Structure formats: C-alpha cells, structure tokens
Amino acid sequence: MTERGWDSILFYGNAWRKDPFRSLVNFNFSGDHALARLSRSGEIAVTFSDPWDAEIASARLEPEFVCAFAGGASAIAGLEFMEERFVAACGTLPVSATADVEELRRVKTGEEIEYIKQACDLADRGYQHFAAVIEPGMCEFELVAEVEAFLKTNGAEDNFMLIASGGTEVVGMKPPTERKFQAGDSITTELTPQVNGYYAQICRTLVLGEPSQGQLKAFAIFSEAQKAAEDLIKPGITAADAARAQNDVFRKHGYGDYTGAKYTRVRGHCLGLYPDETPHILEDVDYVLKQDMVVIAHPNTYLPLSGYMVFGDTLLITETGNTRLNKTEKKLFTK
Amino acid sequence: MKRGLITWDKAELPPSVFEARLARARAALAKHDLPALLVYSDVWRSNEGRHLTNYMPYWNRSLIIIPREQAPLLLCGLSPRVYPWIKSVTIFEEIRPASKLVPTLLQLCAERGWTQLGVLNLPRLPHEIHLPLIASDVEASDVQFDLTDDAEMAMRRHAAEMAREILTAEMPKGAGLTDYQFSGLLERAFRRAGAEDLILLFSTSDSAPRPARGATLGNKYSVAVALEYRGHWARVTRGWPV
Numbered sequence: 037m038t039e040r041g042w043d044s045i046l047f048y049g050n051a052w053r054k055d056p057f058r059s060l061v062n063f064n065f066s067g068d069h070a071l072a073r074l075s076r077s078g079e080i081a082v083t084f085s086d087p088w089d090a091e092i093a094s095a096r097l098e099p100e101f102v103c104a105f106a107g108g109a110s111a112i113a114g115l116e117f118m119e120e121r122f123v124a125a126c127g128t129l130p131v132s133a134t135a136d137v138e139e140l141r142r143v144k145t146g147e148e149i150e151y152i153k154q155a156c157d158l159a160d161r162g163y164q165h166f167a168a169v170i171e172p173g174m175c176e177f178e179l180v181a182e183v184e185a186f187l188k189t190n191g192a193e194d195n196f197m198l199i200a201s202g203g204t205e206v207v208g209m210k211p212p213t214e215r216k217f218q219a220g221d222s223i224t225t226e227l228t229p230q231v232n233g234y235y236a237q238i239c240r241t242l243v244l245g246e247p248s249q250g251q252l253k254a255f256a257i258f259s260e261a262q263k264a265a266e267d268l269i270k271p272g273i274t275a276a277d278a279a280r281a282q283n284d285v286f287r288k289h290g291y292g293d294y295t296g297a298k299y300t301r302v303r304g305h306c307l308g309l310y311p312d313e314t315p316h317i318l319e320d321v322d323y324v325l326k327q328d329m330v331v332i333a334h335p336n337t338y339l340p341l342s343g344y345m346v347f348g349d350t351l352l353i354t355e356t357g358n359t360r361l362n363k364t365e366k367k368l369f370t371k
Numbered sequence: 372m373k374r375g376l377i378t379w380d381k382a383e384l385p386p387s388v389f390e391a392r393l394a395r396a397r398a399a400l401a402k403h404d405l406p407a408l409l410v411y412s413d414v415w416r417s418n419e420g421r422h423l424t425n426y427m428p429y430w431n432r433s434l435i436i437i438p439r440e441q442a443p444l445l446l447c448g449l450s451p452r453v454y455p456w457i458k459s460v461t462i463f464e465e466i467r468p469a470s471k472l473v474p475t476l477l478q479l480c481a482e483r484g485w486t487q488l489g490v491l492n493l494p495r496l497p498h499e500i501h502l503p504l505i506a507s508d509v510e511a512s513d514v515q516f517d518l519t520d521d522a523e524m525a526m527r528r529h530a531a532e533m534a535r536e537i538l539t540a541e542m543p544k545g546a547g548l549t550d551y552q553f554s555g556l557l558e559r560a561f562r563r564a565g566a567e568d569l570i571l572l573f574s575t576s577d578s579a580p581r582p583a584r585g586a587t588l589g590n591k592y593s594v595a596v597a598l599e600y601r602g603h604w605a606r607v608t609r610g611w612p613v
Contacts, residue, residue, distance in 0.1 A: 050415060051415045052413055052414050052415035052416075064582050066570060066572055066580075066581065066582055087579070088572070088579035088580055088581065089579075091578070091579040092578065092579050092581050115498055116497065116498055116499035117497055117498075117499070118497065118498050119494065119495045119496065119497065119498075120493070120494050120495070120496050120497070120498055120501040121494040121495060123498045123501075124494070177375065177376040177562065177563075177565070178563055180374055180375070180562065181375075181558065181559050181561075181562030181563040182559065184374065184555075184558045184559070184562055185555040185556065185558045185559035185562075186555065187555075188551065188554040188555040188558045188583070189551055189552050189554070189555025189556070190551065190555075191551050191583075191585060193582065193583075195374065196372050196374075196430075197372070197374045198374075207452045208450060208452035208453055210429070210453045210456050211372075211373055211374055211375070211376075211377050211429045212374065212375075212376060213376070213378070213456075214376065214378065297450075298451075299452070301450060338452070
C-alpha cells in the first residue's frame, strides 16, 4: 500500500467471486456480498449483506449494502466484479487493486499450501469414489450427486466439477446431463474440491469396459504431454514454456491442430482461492513461474482418436522443480 | 459452479412461456423506443436471463441480447464446443463467442445500427461491463419490467415442495452426525432428485445458520436449504426434532 500510495483497500466478494474478500478475511460467507476495509495501519473492518454472516463473524451488518461503500477507498480488490451502484457509492472512482492482490496470492504461504494439500487428498479420494460408484446405466447427474455427497461428507466447502461421457462425438465437458453411461464410454472429469477456501484439482479419464486402441493411443499421448510439463515446471520457466512442452507432444504425434482454441481451452492454470486462477498455461502467456505457486498442468483436449480426454495433476512449485500433490495413479482408468 | 442437472423439460416450461416473456421484454423496449435489451448473466446472477431464455451460465458469464424485432442471441464467454448443449436447453438459435464481452456487444450494435440499448438493471451491471459500455457510442439506459408470471410461480412452488419433501424424509437422519456428514447425505438426496444447485446452512444452538464446518449436530438442529430447481430458487428451513 505504501508503494502504491494507497491509504486503504477494499476487498470485495460476492457469491460467485468470494476470492478477493477471502484473500484478506478467510471467512466462508453464505450471503450475497462481503466487504473488508484494510487501512494502511493494518486495521480491518468487515461488513456483510446477510445478517447470519454478520452474526457469526461478529461483524457489521449492512442490509442496504450500497451504504458499505460510502467514503470509498484508494483501491479495490474485486472492483471488476462489483455492481456499478456500489462503485458509484464510493464517490471518487477508486483504482483496481485486483491485479496487485492476485499477484500476492499466486505465491502461497505454508498454511495455504497445507490447505491445498488437504484439498488434493480429498480430490484423490473423491476420484476413487467416482471410479468405485460409476456403472453402466447410471446417469451423469446421478454420478455427480454421488461424488458431491462424498466430497461434502468429507469436508469440502465447494467443488468445481465438469463431466462428459461418450465416444469420439464428445468435444468438451459441461454440467451433467441425463445421459446414461454405456459400455465403451470414455468418461472424463475435472474434480476440484475446496477446503478451507482453497481449491485443488485432479483430471482423469475412465473407460467403461475394455479401452479401444484409439483410447489407449490417445491416453499415451496425454500421459506423455502431462509428463513433459511436470518434468519441466520449476521456478524461472514461463507459463508459455509449460504449455509448449505439452503442445509439442501433440505436434510430434501429428495432432498439433488439436492444441488450439477450437478444441481446447488452456493447458493448465493456477489454483488457490479460485479454481481457475491466472496465469493460464498457454503458449502466449509469458508469466514467469515462481516457487510456492500451485498449478495444474492438464493437456485436456479433443482428439479424433478418443473424443475429449482429460489428464492432469496439481503441482506445487518447489525451489528446484515441483512436487505432484495428487497421489492418484497416473493411468487410463477402466471399469 | 452449477453441477446439478440443467435441462429444459418443454412439458414443464413450454416454448410459449418464453414467447410471452419475450413479448413483455419487447413491450418494455417499445415503451422506451429502444431497439434491443441487454441482460447480464453469470453463474451467480442468472435468474433474469434464465427467466427470459432458460439460459444458465454454469460457469463464466454472458450477455443476452433481445432485439425488438429479431430473435434473441447470446454473447457467450463459454467455449463454442458447448454451444450445441446450450442450444438444447435454451431458446437460443444464435450464439456468438465472446471472450471479450463488451467489444463483441459493440460490434453487434454496429452491425445492426443500434445507437441505443436498454439494459435490465443497469446499475447492477458489473463495473467491468458497465465502464466500457457507458464510455462507448452506444447510449445505455435502464429498463425495468415485471419478471414474474404464473409459470415462474409454479416452478418456485415445485422447488419449495421438493425441498420440503426431502427435508421431511432426511431430517431425522442427522442426529449424531457431523454437519459435514449430514450435508453429504442431503446433497445426495437433492441432486439425485434433480436439484440444479444447493446451499445448505446448519444451526445447532441459538447461533445463526452457517455452512458446514465439522460440528456435531447432536439431537437438536436446524437446516436452511436454498434449492435451485431448473433455475427457480426456494428456501426452506426445518428444525429437528419437530
């Protein structure tokens, strides 16, 4: 704050983007809005829009939440997500502190890493449960219900989860549908449980029955690509390097066309208080990775061999390389 | 993110319901002599867009455009790979990729010759959308109109009934469990019954309801359920013992 000349910063969170608020006050609010005001002297004042949150946190309640912004601040983390009426209530337009705060958030503390390790352990156990309960005839949404129940039973606050099932016609993942699993299906999922505010992720693919030659060949490429990233990621390399390492494997095997936006989104991303933190692992992102950042490298994409396939693990960047935080076996699962 | 069942049962919400809702939106546009309506939608603020189009951004955010004279279209932050699925559960026939929402919106305005735009709840637009829109050559003005109808109320009643039925069956099972364990049990029951989203809060004493935190429920507890069924929310609270 001193460097920027800021006297105060507001940390705003809403029900979708709690992370700017929770980066200062790690309280899992259940109402619509939360705001923390940090002064340069280090005092923190917290306001909620929901009376239950205010009572539990012994904080100020402001049902007319727009009033919480009276007096404004030098800067706001989460400004971009704020409703315009809140911004207007600040008076003078504050500057955004979002990028500065996000940069601080990228390098995790020991406590944050412990939370992410707990989330990784839960992701591993959640995937074991996923593989144990799935069966032909079950609907996608029923499987998600079973996994969600397992994760919540074991302490997850939240979970980011995508799924897809089928064959070469599947081009991406989405929320679950009423489609019933069939023998031969390739079933992909990203599991991303949140523990004490922090998300960790695992991506795996499971085939019901004997995998086809196409599925086996595709998985070998995904495995090689993920390993290339895992072997490379360390402090000093860029997100672009990590993406290129993965994409080069696809290119080597003749599938370079499937590394672009038409067939995939990102080759990984950071994890923390938000499940899809930046920087994204993409060939045009020159951000230099640092020790104690947590990233997932996942070469998830469509291939004509298998349809959409996913494979990835959460990695903690260490002084000289990285540590894989997931313990789940690195294989194409079958059942 | 939304990870429950998102679907469109046309027997439950016929296309005619959405046609009537769009007609109300267009009547509001006509009243203000505006060429199109913008409705902001994200994973948390989806109710208005859902009401008008059945669109639910399970993740990310989007802009819904309802022209006065043409079919609605979606400017979508999600990948084109999920557009076939979006089309299967919404009224949209046209979806445009929009990783940068406002530039895509302004391009559309230029294409169609729109110099004005109505915005549903303009003061509630996220700052990141509002700022470049207001700074553009397109004049944005706030538009309000009634977003309730009989179909909306029927769906909400259904959601409330679903919450009541499941809580009636499940509440006795919480005794002696932790709130984590009971949360898992309720998640399973609600999501298998087709809940789209769920917020569970627990109370074990005189304190306010809160998210699960590993506390033992004991023999006296209450649960507040906010349940979303196909875009329609209901909140039901129950105590145990009754």
